[in-house]
Amino acid sequence: MPGKIDSEIKKEIAKITMTASLGVAVITAPFLKRNKLMKNIHTGAGVLLAGTALWHHFLYHSEKKSQKALSAPDKPKA
Incomplete structure (x- = not known):
């Protein structure tokens, strides 16, 4: 496996993780009132979804910043 x-x-890992955690949250939703374990799994899936969504956002945000830095013209030295 490569170093980097x-x-x-x-981005693909973040998307897959968001999809899986959303699926777990949807599947566990009907069982929230009957089972404490399902409630904990549902809450954990929601936290994981929020965390990976934030990570996914920053993956795209950092890419835009690096493109702006690369496209900025160099200032001539005096």
């Missing part, structure tokens, strides 16, 4: 993970792979 490509940013596109990180």
Whole structure:
């Protein structure tokens, strides 16, 4: 396995994690009143979804910043 993970792979991992955690939250929702374990799993899936959504946002945000920095013209030295 290479030392660095490509940013596109990180984005795909974030998307897959968000999809899986949303699926777990949806599946466990009907069982919230009857089972404490399901309530804890549902809450954990929600926290995981929020965390990966934030990570996913920052993956795209950092890419835009680096593109702006690369496209800025160099100032001539006096």
